[in-house]
Amino acid sequence: MNMQFFQAFLDGTLMGGVYALAALGLSLIFGVMKITNFAHGAMMTVGMYAVYVVSTSLGISPYIALVFAAITLFALGYIIQHFLIDKISDAPTHNQLLLTLGVAYILENGLLAVFSPNYKTLNVDDFDGAIQLGAISISPEKLVAFAVVLIVTAVIYIVLYKTRIGKAIRACSQNKEGAKLMGIVIKKTNAVAFGIGALCTGIAGALLTPILSIYPTLGETFQLKCFVIAILGGMGNLWGALISGLIVGIVESLTGYIAGGSWSDLTVYAAFILILLVKPSGLFGRSNRREH
Amino acid sequence: MLEINNLYVNIGNLSIIQDVSLKVGDGEIVALIGANGMGKTTLVRALSKLNSVKSGKIFFKGEDITDLSADKIVEKGIIQVPEGRKLFPQMSVIENIEMGAYAKRARTKEKENLEYVFTVFPELKSMLKQACGNLSGGQQQMVAIARSIMASPELLILDEPSIGLSPIATQKMFEAIELINKSGIGILITEQNVQQVLKMADTAYAMQQGKIALSGKASDIAADDELKKIYIGM
Ligand SMILES: Nc1ncnc2c1ncn2[C@@H]1O[C@H](COP(=O)(O)OP(=O)(O)OP(=O)(O)O)[C@@H](O)[C@H]1O
Ligand SMILES: [Mg+2]
Numbered sequence: 001m002n003m004q005f006f007q008a009f010l011d012g013t014l015m016g017g018v019y020a021l022a023a024l025g026l027s028l029i030f031g032v033m034k035i036t037n038f039a040h041g042a043m044m045t046v047g048m049y050a051v052y053v054v055s056t057s058l059g060i061s062p063y064i065a066l067v068f069a070a071i072t073l074f075a076l077g078y079i080i081q082h083f084l085i086d087k088i089s090d091a092p093t094h095n096q097l098l099l100t101l102g103v104a105y106i107l108e109n110g111l112l113a114v115f116s117p118n119y120k121t122l123n124v125d126d127f128d129g130a131i132q133l134g135a136i137s138i139s140p141e142k143l144v145a146f147a148v149v150l151i152v153t154a155v156i157y158i159v160l161y162k163t164r165i166g167k168a169i170r171a172c173s174q175n176k177e178g179a180k181l182m183g184i185v186i187k188k189t190n191a192v193a194f195g196i197g198a199l200c201t202g203i204a205g206a207l208l209t210p211i212l213s214i215y216p217t218l219g220e221t222f223q224l225k226c227f228v229i230a231i232l233g234g235m236g237n238l239w240g241a242l243i244s245g246l247i248v249g250i251v252e253s254l255t256g257y258i259a260g261g262s263w264s265d266l267t268v269y270a271a272f273i274l275i276l277l278v279k280p281s282g283l284f285g286r287s288n289r290r291e292h
Numbered sequence: 293m294l295e296i297n298n299l300y301v302n303i304g305n306l307s308i309i310q311d312v313s314l315k316v317g318d319g320e321i322v323a324l325i326g327a328n329g330m331g332k333t334t335l336v337r338a339l340s341k342l343n344s345v346k347s348g349k350i351f352f353k354g355e356d357i358t359d360l361s362a363d364k365i366v367e368k369g370i371i372q373v374p375e376g377r378k379l380f381p382q383m384s385v386i387e388n389i390e391m392g393a394y395a396k397r398a399r400t401k402e403k404e405n406l407e408y409v410f411t412v413f414p415e416l417k418s419m420l421k422q423a424c425g426n427l428s429g430g431q432q433q434m435v436a437i438a439r440s441i442m443a444s445p446e447l448l449i450l451d452e453p454s455i456g457l458s459p460i461a462t463q464k465m466f467e468a469i470e471l472i473n474k475s476g477i478g479i480l481i482t483e484q485n486v487q488q489v490l491k492m493a494d495t496a497y498a499m500q501q502g503k504i505a506l507s508g509k510a511s512d513i514a515a516d517d518e519l520k521k522i523y524i525g526m
């Protein structure tokens with residue numbers, strides 16, 4: 001097989017893993033609260049700057065700073081849900097969407113005010129150069145990012161399927177009133193779920209910081225990408241989000257290899273529209289069974 | 293154990309429940325009957341705080357619980373098996389049942405309650421791993437009641453447990469409810485299966501247009517001519 005093709009495939013898979021983690025967060029938030037978080041991209045950028053600031057000011061590895069970013073983003077998500085979105089939980093859904101959009105602009109403009117629109121690049125000295133496997137070269141940053149994605153996904157799986165609060169979150173996403181009747185406090189599960197969703201996008205941002213140059217509006221492209229991935233995966237379907245994330249990463253990278261980088265986004269979005277035309281609930285979307 | 297005084301419940305601007313007073317004595321079975329759309333569900337939802345109370349009072353074991361939130365009501369031991377069951381369709385049977393033990397009051401008694409669930413519904417044992425969404429109506433109703441037992445109810449509210457069930461499944465459901473009641477749990481049950489529920493109940497209340505039209509000993513109500521009128525809706 002063509003080695004460059006395989007190289008593109010591998011790069012796409014590794015980046016796709018990072019997209020998948022961010023989209024997993026978006027899909028989780030949607031699954032539990034039935035709202036699309038339009039601040040998801042901006043939260044990712046906050047994760048990036050958190051890593052940048054902690055790593056440069058303390059002189060520590062970005063992969064340790066990542067833990068700080070994760071905690072910050074969990075707290076940010078929890079607070080946004082608990083103190084803002086929850087307050088208007090009786091309002092029509094589009095008002096809640098607008099609220100998350102407002103949060104996005106506040107975060108973005110906050111970053112602009114504090115860090116200026118200039119690009120920032122983190123110099124990572126954790127690794128010495130790319131890993132060479134014959135004709136294939138693997139970026140260690142991307143490889144570590146992928147490994148972290150696997151670990152974080154596994155932890156989220158354990159939290160959602162094995163812990164009390166995780167089971168309560170899943171229960172809420174499947175039947176909110178049924179959950180209330182079991183004594184689950186929806187306000188709390190919502191805040192934790194939003195926190196976990198924010199943590200996902202924050203960690204994704206943290207993992208991208210050693211790979212990309214960052215600037216305050218960088219999250220916007222990822223916002224749209226997460227949205228596409230989460231819809232392809234079937235909004236609220238976590239496994240769907242993970243697989244779709246990989247697919248989008250691979251399609252993007254292969255298109256770039258075959259036709260040139262400027263075709264990547266065009267192909268991804270064209271494929272997205274085509275798939276929706278054929279299967280409106282997304283690749284892995286369940287038809288919405290509703291209990292009542 | 294439960295006392296409702298002059299309760300009013302609105303849904304939006306509509307006044308659905310008007311001036312309802314009702315009592316459930318310790319360990320009693322109370323039937324709440326009435327035709328379609330008369331307000332049974334609206335009333336029991338208000339007891340579990342899925343609907344909010346406009347005015348009136350609710351007392352449980354002498355304590356005013358009118359203003360408690362849904363989770364606090366559960367912690368008091370008032371557990372509801374709602375209309376439509378409201379199970380978690382993508383969770384397995386056992387996961388659904390275990391969710392019943394989420395409340396603090398139920399955690400320490402989880403093992404004991406699970407054993408009790410299997411004595412009431414031994415047939416559940418063979419379907420623990422199945423996803424709830426794929427079960428039949430009768431099986432789902434069993435899971436819903438099992439889940440509520442896990443919460444250690446003192447008062448169990450059942451909203452039309454026989455709806456969509458075959459006659460045999462309905463019969464079994466009623467037997468299970470009597471068995472649960474024998475263990476000392478008070479029951480407030482709404483039913484359209486009037487004859488059957490009145491045989492089992494101690495006291496009955498008949499609702500019409502959001503008000504209590506008739507109440508008394510279940511056996512008296514069963515023999516009352518008024519009841520037929522209520523069912524014709526005149
Ligand atoms: N969400 C709602 N919005 C508007 N009206 C409602 C709503 N829920 C109930 N109602 C109205 O309140 C009245 C009582 O309904 P409720 O469901 O409490 O009756 P029910 O006695 O439980 O009937 P059923 O036997 O069909 O379950 C009905 O007229 C119904 O149309
Ligand atoms: Mg009803």
